[in-house]
Every structure is written in structure tokens, then in C-alpha cells.
Amino acid sequence: MDILEYLDNSPAPAWAAENAATLLKTAGFHEVTKVTADCPRKIIMRPHAGMLFAAVLPEKKAATPIPLRIVGAHTDSPHLRLKPNALQKTQGHSVLASEIYGGMLNYTWFDRELGVAGEVFYKVEDRIARKLVQIKKPVAIVPSLAIHLQRGVNEDGFAPPKAASLNALFSLAEPALTWHEYLARETKIAAENILSYDLSLFDLRGAARGGFNDALLFSGRLDNLVSCFTATRALATTEAQDRISAILLFDHEEIGSVSESGAETQLTTELIAACANAAGVPAADLRTALGQSLFLSADMAHAVHPHFAEKHDTENRPRLGGGVTLKVNQNRRYASSAATQAVFHDLCMRHGIASQIYTHRNDLPCGSTIGPIVSARLGVPTLDVGVAMLGMHSSRETCAWDDLAAYQNFMTQFFAY
Secondary structure, eight states: OOHHHHHHTOSSHHHHHHHHHHHHHHTTOEEOSSOOTTSOSEEEEOSSTTOEEEEEOOSSOOSSOOOEEEEEEEOOOSEEEEEEEEEEEETTEEEEEEEEESSOOGGGGTTOOEEEEEEEEEEETTEEEEEEEEEEEEEEBOOOOOGGGSTTHHHHOOOOOTTTTTSEEEESSOOSSOHHHHHHHHHTOOGGGEEEEEEEEEEOSOOEEESGGGOEEEETTHHHHHHHHHHHHHHHTOOOBSBEEEEEEESOGGGTSOSTTSTTSTHHHHHHHHHHHHTTOOGGGHHHHHHTOEEEEEOOEEOOOTTOGGGSOSSOOOOTTSOEEEEOOTTSSSOOOHHHHHHHHHHHHHHTOOEEEEOOOTTSOOOOOSHHHHHHHHTOOEEEEEEEEESTTSSSEEEEHHHHHHHHHHHHHHHHO
């Protein structure tokens, strides 16, 4: 599975984690339900649908505290998510009622053929089962209002009302079946057994290389599936060393990370502690081990926009194709410190990896990542690193193809650093 296939096959967080697990299993990783001293050295855990934890443990127990190298990323992206009782009637038509998830660029979701993907929960005898679903055909569309009915839109800007205008047109009239019956037809689950769902609308147009010499990558969900894929591939090629190498793919970063599968979860601390224990690190030495460790918060970065350069800082303007981007914010919206910045530059110089720095304008609010959350929870030195891109949080985003190889090399070398 390459990056294009991963992007196309991961239209919802549960699918992103599922496909990452498939990649790791192909590389010899074993799925376990808990971390123990006698478990395989290459393990995967799936605590929740959109979350994945994987690690490469040392072959031998350590006599002293050993360092950890951990890469974290998030499986979710801003998009339209279906509400319960999604099928609604309006003006003789039927629409799918959606909720805006995260800070998406709303206008980019109009006039696109949309599929449906996610999870369906249903009753099987005396238990609840779950099925991953992808309906890869044009199920619905969010139609624009004609320019004739909003003459000043190109001058005044397009700010669609959020209450209902992002509901997706599904049927010309009231369909002859309920939404659960439609899902039953598509999923082969009896309608009366469907209990609930977590379903996302997604743009059916697939990931593609383009631009001159195919130097660009166009796709939905580059933020942050590029980081999920790169972290997974880097760990897949990592062999057991005198350290613990791990990845943590979290859900719900785009809405604050406060959930059972977000970076705020107590599972973060518990999983790392379990790995250290399995590697022979006494609980009393875990704090020392974490102090000698590194966490890499992997998330996409803002490239300088060719038409809006004034929106960027006067310096530290990363560009497409400039290599791996280090993100720095003195108010710790990004977790990079002076100490971890030194690690970043040292690693890049050692291995000839192209690199650049991003800082945010003082008069604009800065976004954040899982970096500060995990850094504070674990007390581990942290780097915030990504790939520069354009159109962040659009339904269609852009980055440079060659930056992906630099990112992959950086993460691979990070696990060995």
C-alpha cells in the first residue's frame, strides 16, 4: 500500500487506523490486547476505532533505564459528519443532515460528489457488533446557490449559513426507504438490527500527483494522514534495538483531543508505562527513561502561499518542496524547545535531510498539535515537525511530492537517533 492508496482507502479515522494496522501486520507486527514481558517484540494495539498504538520492544530486558522514541499523529481531519436520524425532508427533497467536524473550510465542500464511510453498530443475537463501511459512489452533494441569487458573492465573499446549507442533497423526493434501510442495503446488515453509526461524508475524487513533472500531491485529508502513513512506514522498517520505538495515532485532534481516543486519554501514559515495564524498566526508573526520551509530534505545517505571502511571518516561511518543517512557538502552541530544536537540526545535518522552520505571525492566533498535550502528560522532550502544505483544512489539500521522502527519512532516522 503506497501513500496514494492509503489516502484513498482512509476516508474516516477508523479506516486510517485500520489501514495502518494492515501495513504493520504485513511487516510482521502482531496485534495484542495487552503489553507483557513475553509478548512479541513487534506489537499493535487497537484500544478504540480511530486509535492505534504500535511498538518495537528490545530483544533483551534492560538493566538500566532505556530511552524511548515515540512518534504521534492524528487520524482525523475536518469534514462533514452525519447526524443521527440523518435523513431529513425539505422543499420536497431529502437531504442528509451533517455536522461540521473541526475547523474545516466550509465553502470547499460544495458541489463535490460525496461518498459515505465510517462505522455501523448493529445487534447480533445478544451482543453489539461493529462493521467498517465505505460507500464509494456518489451518495450525495452539497449544492451551491446560483450566482443569480447572490449577485455580490464574488465581491462580498461566500459564507454559507451553517445551520442547514451544508446538508447534502440525497434524493429528489422522499425515498421509499429509511436511512437505516439504505444503510442495510449497502452494508448487508438487516435494517432492524442497526443501532447507531459514526459516518462521514468524503470527496470521492482520489489522491493524485500533478503539476509540472508531477511534483505536487493533491488529496483530501493530507492533514494528517501523510503523518500517519509516514510514521507507520518508518516503524514498519525499524528493528529491535536497545530502546523502545513506538507510534501513537490518535483520533479527535481537530476538536481538542479530549476523548477516549484523543491525545488527552490516560491510555497514553498507561501504554508507555506498560512498554517500559515489558522492556525491564522498573517503574521507579520510568521518569528517568522519559527524560532521556524524545516524542515527535508529526502534523502538517503551513507553506507560504504564493498569493497571500503577507499572511505569513516575515521570516521562517517554509515552502513546498523545502523539506521537513520544524514548527516553533514560544507560547508552546507547538512543543519544540531549544533543546529539541537542536536535536532536529543535528539529525537533519547528519543525514542530509532538507529542512526549514515555521513560526506564526504575532498578530494571528496560532494553531496547535498533540505535541504540547503529550509532552505535558509524559514529561518527555518533544519536537513538532511536519510537511509544509497549502489549503489546510480544505476538502482538497496540496503538498510537494518530494517532501514525503524527506519526511520518511527523517522519521526513520528519528527512531535510530
